[in-house]
Amino acid sequence: MSLAFCGTDNNSAAYNVDGGVLNNGCFLDALNVVPHVFLLFITFPILFIGWGSQSSKVHIHHSTWLHFPGHNLRWILTFVLLFVLVCEIAEGIVSDGFSQSLHLHLYMPAALAFMAGVTSIVYYHNIETSNFPKLLSALLIYWVLAFTMKTIKFAKYTEHGIGPRQLRYCITGLLVLLYGLLLAVEINVILGRRYMCFDDPTEVKPPEDLQDLGVRFLQPFVNLLSKSTYxxxxxxxxxxxxxxxxxxxxxxxxxxxxxxxxxxxxxxxxxxxKSSNESLPSSSFLSRCLQPLKVVNRKRPARDDWNNFSPRGDQEADGVSQGVDQDTCIKVTLQSAAESEMCLCLLDSLCCCPPRTHTGKLTMIVGQVGCGKSSLLLAALGEMQRVSGTVTWNRWVSSFTSSLLECAFFLHRGPVAYASQKPWLLNATIVENVTFEMPMIKSRYNAVIEACSLQPDIDILPQGDQTEVGERGIILSGGQKQRISVARALYQQTNVVFLDDPFSALDIHLSDHLMQDGILKMLREEKRTVVLVTHKLQYLPHADWIIAMKDGTIQTEGTLKDIQKSEPELFEQWKTLMHRQDQEFQTETVTETMTDLERKNLRRAMYSREAAKTEEDEEGDEDDDNLSQVMRQRATIPWRSCGAYLSSAGPLLLSLLLLSQLLKHSLMVAIDYWLARWTSYVISAKADAVSSPNCASACLQDCSFSHAWYLSVFSVLCCLGIVLCLATSVAVEWTGLAAAKELHHGLLNKIILAPMRLFETTPLGSILNRFSTDTNTIDQHIPTTLECLSRSTLLCVSAMAVISYVTxxxxxxxxxxxxxxxxxxxxxxxxxxxxxxxxxxxxxxxxxxxxxxxxxxxxxxxxxxxxxxxxxxxxxxxxxxxxxxxxxxxxxxxxxxxxxxxxxxxxxxxxxxxxxxxxxxLSPGLVGLGLTYALMVSNYMNWMVRNLADMEVQLGAVKRINGLLRTEAENYEGLLSECADVPDGWPRHGEIKIQNLSVRYDASLKPVLKNVNVHVSPGQKVGICGRTGSGKSSFSLAFFRMVDMFEGRIVIDNIDISKLPLQTLRSRLSIILQDPILFSGTIRFNLDPEMKATDEMLWEALEIAQLKSVVKTLPGGLDAIVTEGGENFSQGQRQLFCLARAFVRKSSILIMDEATASIDMATESILQKVVMTAFADRTVVTIAHRVHTILNADLVIVMKRGTILEYDTPQALLDSEDSVFASFVRADK
Structure with missing residues (x-):
């Protein structure tokens, strides 16, 4: 077979143009090669020399920012051109197949054109990247030549009678159109960029987005090919x-x-x-839907009222306006249905002239709980819904550049520093909560910290004031959060300060320090207007103006002397309360105030956090030591977590799941294969019938075949497929349910049986996330993802197997x-x-x-x-x-x-x-089967990889839960048997012997108790005191084996508690903590969770705790509802309920761990009286919050740094002049 361009041995004769240059088809095809060779010859050197280079004028980190005019159209036309050229190559090859020799001119020009098309778009991309449009002139010449050559060829086809019925004619026509459009695009670039034949070329600047080095999302800026393929x-x-x-x-x-x-x-x-003044259909609909809710919820602000769907300013919505006298800062006028009027006038220092002689004013608002003090502040701020009346703010601005004082009213009020009654903190550091977006002024910041007594609390924190307080200040107590909230108000440089009951969560000493240093000193020195809502009446003499409220109205207002004259009865009542509060200030203990307790709790929390963080850092250091191994693990599928999840379901369910999945997909392949065989048999039978001379073409009845066999088998397979699909779905759900239940059950058991160390070193939010987010992932997501992953994987494997079987x-x-x-x-x-x-x-x-x-x-x-x-x-x-x-x-x-x-x-x-x-x-049916599966492979593979990635993320929940499951539980089993070795009613007498006891929280930590020796006789009352960190609470925890007693022992009624089962030990002792704990349920359940006591016993316990009258007034009596945490009872009542619960248990030993620390003195005296009478014959160990509470004890133990410093009767210790206990008592007085 000869190989020549024109298909003849004599190529020179094939180029004969005697009949006309354009009449020789082979010669014309040869001319079509010229534009493509030209482009390849011109562009290749440019591409190799300046590949990817950018103009010196372009300094940008992204190389695809510039798009010439018609960018997307050029890419689309080029793709279509390449496709048509492929069709031309195929047409030429097929046409050449009917000849004896090879006619290269039938497809070689098209092949070169294809190469030139690819080169043109690559060349264009590099020119566009380099932003040098003058080099596009080569493409302009190429499009002109290619369009001309194809137009001539198309004309000759028409001249020789080749029409649309021939594929060659249609392809040539499409190429003429495409080359013409590309030529038009090139001309459009010239007109847009003006780079040729113009004196002022257009300069193009990169997009503003790409001038920012931080932008990495390039989808809107890349070329069409990169955009479509990512x-x-x-x-x-x-x-x-x-x-x-x-x-x-x-x-x-x-x-x-x-x-x-x-x-x-x-x-x-x-x-x-809104400005169109037309009612929107959606707004009208929502307004009608929300109308009933508005009637119920009348406290919504006006800005949230959908009826106010009109362009109104905040002034009208908040009810804040202008226009008051010059001696007034704020004026609140609230009119009720009875036309009564309540006015609040606050003297503003800025209103005094001249401006250099300003003095600060302090206004106090007092009244009973619920009388509307906080609501008055919120109304002044525009946070309450205004039914009637006005709120008017007056702000004066002084101009020091003029000799005359220029004053003006402002339409809107200025900023106000506001500390709400319920402290609000950001999830940020302490310094960020105090400064609150204001510039950091170190001297001012230190003064505020000192005024709010925050420095001792900050010193406890590991990162100081850079410690994050957590969401809602979770690591802080109520008093600490309150002081930070007040510190924020003090730090803000505003003219007006609103303080809503800032002393509510503070003890007497801290309240007095804040009042003296923070309000009276700092705010007055800065001449700031202060509005203070408080219940601390002892501070009334410091007020410049007093407002007394009652039942939502102002009872009286004025200075203290004015009120003494106008309301003598009210003044006498205030005087009595002030005297009582002064006495409380004098009797407040020095050894351990409520603030000391808050700081102790904070120290414990930070200690636990630091321990947990240290463990995490050590693990992180180990990981950092082998970074390559960590990165390899990131790319590895977590098979261990997957195995843990599947093994949780059990081998039976796991086998059932795998078997059902395999049978289901095997049956699906069998159904498709049976259809392929059926189809092949039908086609073969019809072909045989048509080709058989014994059968007429019009009737094939005699040569027909029966579909019954194929139909019956197909029906059976389909029925089995339905059954297997149902079985597979049940197996998946059953497996997911079993695995989730097993993991949750194991997690719950581990948490219940976990040592206290786990809760001290693990944040509560982390534990809650294991039970909420991670459990939800295991319940809801993993089974579905596992089913999708197994289905897509088996479908993909089935498709590959079928294709491999067919071909x-x-x-x-x-x-x-x-x-x-x-x-x-x-x-x-x-x-x-x-x-x-x-x-x-x-x-x-x-x-x-x-x-x-x-x-x-x-x-x-x-x-x-x-x-x-x-x-x-x-x-x-x-x-x-x-x-x-x-x-x-x-x-x-x-x-x-x-x-x-x-x-x-x-x-x-x-x-x-x-x-x-x-x-x-191959039979036709198998060909169709292979192609059908091949078409679905891409979808199967896509979902297989995506489900695998999702499963990898979701298995992180299993990994985290397994981390908790590896926690070592407390040893609840003891050497003694509860039934055989522990007598009923133990301990009967309450004798306690502590011998050389040393205690620590963990084996890696230092001891908190060292060589403690104590003997407590039956029925004795023992008081334990000492400063913060002396080991008092650790002493109480040792009785319940909540800490590691690595040396010594505790013997109660001749039984070593280390040999007892934990359940037995803890069920025979009673403890009352500083924070009383009540559970959601009924009073009966809280007093007797095991439901063993009779009603008479419960009423007796309530009577002893002086709660019987309170419970009788409740609906249901003993079955009255207790809300979460006992929030429907006061702090003192909750403490008395805990005392009644201890009495119901009839324990011979009662431990009170600072039980009176957070209650008032009246409730404390009740509690002490009940303990002395109801528990007269029982052993009581009291960890003292106030020293005077243990003066009547039989023994007093003074502790210091985990050791016993003093141990004797109270009188003996008081008689000793050098006694530490005596110094505590003297300080208390």
Whole structure:
């Protein structure tokens, strides 16, 4: 077979143009080669010399920012051109197959044109990247030449009678059209950029987004090919294999995608709709739906009222206006139905002239609980719904540049420092909560910290004032949170300060210090107007103006002397209360106040946190020592967690699940295979019938075949498939339920039986997350993901097996495809897991900030900080959105590549199947079966990899729960048997012998008690005192074996408690803690959880605790409801309930661990009286909060640093002049 361009041996004769240059088809095809060779010859040197180079004028880190006019259209036309050229090559090859010799001119020009087309788009991309449009002139020449050559060829086809019925004619016509459109695009670039034949070329600046080096999301800026294939994500996806993805890696959002941009757009649309004065259908509908709720919930602010759907300012919505006398700062006028009037006038220092002689004024608001003091402050701030009346603010501005004082009223009030009754803190550091977006002034900050007595608390914290307080200040006590809230108000440089009952959670000494140093000294020196709501009447003499409220109205107002004259009865009542509070101040103990207890609890919490953090740091250091191993583990599927989850379901269910899945998918393949055989048999039978000379073409009845056999088998297979699908679904749900129940049951048992050390070193939120978020993941998500993963995996394997069975040659191509798929899933899983975790981690701050903002709206709006919090909210939204966008882009990245692999599978399967069928090696049914499965491979592979990535993330919940399951439980078994060795009613006498006892919280920690020896006779009352950290509480915990008693022993009634079962020990002793604990349920349940006591016994215990009258007034009596934590009872009542519970248990030993620390002195005296009478014959160990409470004890133990410093009767210790106990008593007096 000869090989020549024109298909003849004499090529020179083939180029004969005697009949005309354009009439020789081969010569014309040769001319068509010229433009393509020209382009290849011109562009290759430029590409090799300046590949990827950028203009010196472009200094930007992204190389795909610039798009010439018609960018997307050029890419689309080029793709279509390449496809048409492939069709032309195929047409030429097929046409050449009918000739004896090879006619290269039929497909070689098209092949060169294909190469030139690819080169043109690559060349264009590099020119566009380098921003040097003058080099596009080569493409202009190429499009002109190619369009001309194809137009001539198309004209000659028409001249020689070749019409649309021939494929060659249609392809040539399409090429003429495409070359013409590309030429038009090139001319459009010239006109747009003016780089040729123009004196003033157009300069293009990079987008503003890409000038920011932090922008990494490039989808809007890359070329069409990269945009459609997510090619720009390749580097990002592979980088996750080297280092974890965080917010620094993913960068910022483009400006058009940021929350602020969308907020402005939506707000503009919303304002336009409001300004149109037309009722919106959706707003009208929602207004009607919310109308009944408005009647019920009348305390909603006016800004949330959907009926106020009109453009009104905050002034009218809040009821805040202007226009008062010059000697008034705020005037509140509230009119009720009875036309009564309540006015509040606060003297503002800024209203005095001249401005250099300002003096601060203090206004106090007093009254009983619920009389409306806090509501009055909120009304002044515009936080209450205004039914009638006005709130008027007056603010004066002084101009020091003029000789005359220029004063002006402001339409809106200025910022107000507001400390609410319920302290509100941010989930931030202490210094950030105090400064609260204000610049840091060290001297002012130190003065505020000193005024609020926060320095001792800050010294306890490991990071000082840089310690984060947690959500809602969870690591702090109520008093500590209250002082930080007041410190924030003091630090703000506002003219007006509102303090709503700041002393409620503080003890007497701390309240007095805050009043003297914070309010009277600091605020008055700064000449700031202060409005103070308080119950501490001893501070009334310091007030410049007093407002007494009663039942929502002002009872009287004026100075203290004015009220003494106008309301003598009220003044005498105040005087009595002030005298009582002064006595309480004098009798408050010096050894351990409520503030000392708060700091002790904070020290314990920080100690536990630091211990846990140290353990985590040690684990992190171990991981950092082998970073490569850590990165390898990131890319490895957590088989151990997967095995732990599956093993939790049990071997029987696991076997049932695997068997049902295998049978189900095998049966699905069998059904499809049976259909293929059925189809092949039908086609073969019809072909045989048509070709048989014995059968007429019109009637094939005699040569027909029966469908009954195939139909019956197909029906049986379908019925079995339905049954197996049902069985598989049941097996999946059953397995998920069994595994979830087993993990939850094990977790619950571990937590219940866990030592106290676990709760001290593990944050409560972490434990709650194991029972909430992680358990929900195991319950709801893992079974579904596991089912989808197994289904997609088995479907993919089935498809590959079927294709390999139909065409075994497919196995050759399967290996490279499998390797490619492996690396794609390897990189995707790591990136997807990081992005999912990043999305979750960025969502939590967003929700937390939103909830914090909602809770602190009065404080935020009082300070006029709405823009700052809105900006922060938008920042959190952007962080969450960018993580979500990258996660979506990563999923699309995977999907595109799985589609490519699927397309390759379809191509190989189709070519192999059709080639085999042409040689009669395959039946038509099997060919169709192989192609059908090949078409579904891409979808199966996509979902297989995505489900695998999801499963990897969800198995993290199993890993975290397994971490808690490895916690060593307390040893509840003892050497003594409860039934045989422990007598009933033990301990009967209450004799306690402590011999050389040493106690520590953990084997890695120092002892907290050292060589303690004590002997307590039956029925004795023992008092234990000492300063904070002396080991008093550890002493009480040792009785219940909640700490590690590594030396010595405790013997109660001749039985060593270390040999007792824990359940027996703890059920025979009683303890009353500082914070009384009541459970949700009934009073009966709280007094007798085991339901063993009779009603008479319960009423007797309540009578002894002096609670019988209280319980009788409740609906249900003993069956009255107790809310969570006993919130429907006072602190003192809850403590008395705990005392009654201890009496019901009839324990011979009662331990009181600072039980009177958080109750008033009246309740304390009741409690002490009950203990002395009801427990007269029992042993009572009292850890003292106030020293005078143990003066009547039989023995007193003074502790210091874990050792017993003094041990004797109270009188003997008092008689000793050098006694530490005596010094405590003298200080108490």
């Amino acid at each position: 090619w720009w994500m390749n580097k990002f996806i592979t980088s996750a294999h080297k280092r974890p993805i965080d917010l620094k890696v993913i960068g910022k959002l483009p400006i058009a995608m940021r929350a602020l941009t969308n907020y402005i757009k939506l707000r503009k649309e919303f304002e336009d709709q 075994p040659v497919f196995l050759i191509a399967l290996l490279p495809l499998a390797v490619t798929c492996y690396f794609i899933q390897k990189y995707f899983r790591v990136a997807s897991r990081d992005l999912q975790q990043l999305e979750d981690s960025t969502q939590l701050p967003l929700l937390s900030h939103f909830s914090e903002t909602v809770e602190g709206l009065p404080t935020i709006r009082a300070l006029r900080y709405e823009p700052r919090f809105r900006h922060r909210l938008l920042q959190f939204t952007d962080a969450n959105n960018i993580a979500s966008l990258f996660l979506t882009a990563a999923n699309r990245w995977l999907e595109v590549r799985m589609e490519y692999i699927g397309a390759c599978v379809v191509l190989v399967a189709a070519v192999a199947s059709i080639s085999s069928s042409l040689y009669n090696q």
